Amino acid sequence: MSHGTAVIVAVQDAGRAKSRLGTHLSADARRALVIAMLDDVLAAIREAHAGTVVVVSADAVYDSIARAHAAEVIRDTGVGYNAAVALALTFLAGRASAALVLPGDLPQLQARDVRAVLNTLASPGVVVVASEDGGTTALGLHPIGVISTAFGPESARLHRAAAQAAGATLSELHLDSLRVDVDTLDDLTEVRDRVGPATAEVLERLFVTRGGAS
16 A cells, blocks of 8 residues: 655765766765765755655665665666666555656755755645756655656756646746756855855865865
């Protein structure tokens, strides 16, 4: 019997993640950053949600942090974000009536915004939270197979169109801590003053500025 809402966080291999920061941060620095960002994302989720949380990644480096936040771990093959989310949705079939998909690069994520999406997701339909660049920073699916995911460029538009094609109720939310996901140094600079403690600690060590890191 399926019941409740599960939260899915899919994260890239830490060795390859955030390549667009490569001219500013070393591979080791990027690795430390993505691990810390996931820590802060899971902390915000757990403040708002006591139910199932799943972390899906090809990289075992995230496992200890996931388990520290009582999240289940799914190992994927690293072929792409949508494939990772699809794997998690298959894993949850029969266990959850709804799913909220969040990226692991929202170190400024606030529990109140997670609650807002979860509350909207209590009713059947699709919930879309778009980022400033047209991506999707939160996608709610009720039931979990209501549409296929289309994460990538212009994904918010694609998710809206998929919901409409499926005849599903579409809810769009505009939430401050979900406006920007961290892909570039400008993104990191924009959210730096609002990140969680794990990311803040890493940034203190890296001395991140608009011009780079020392």
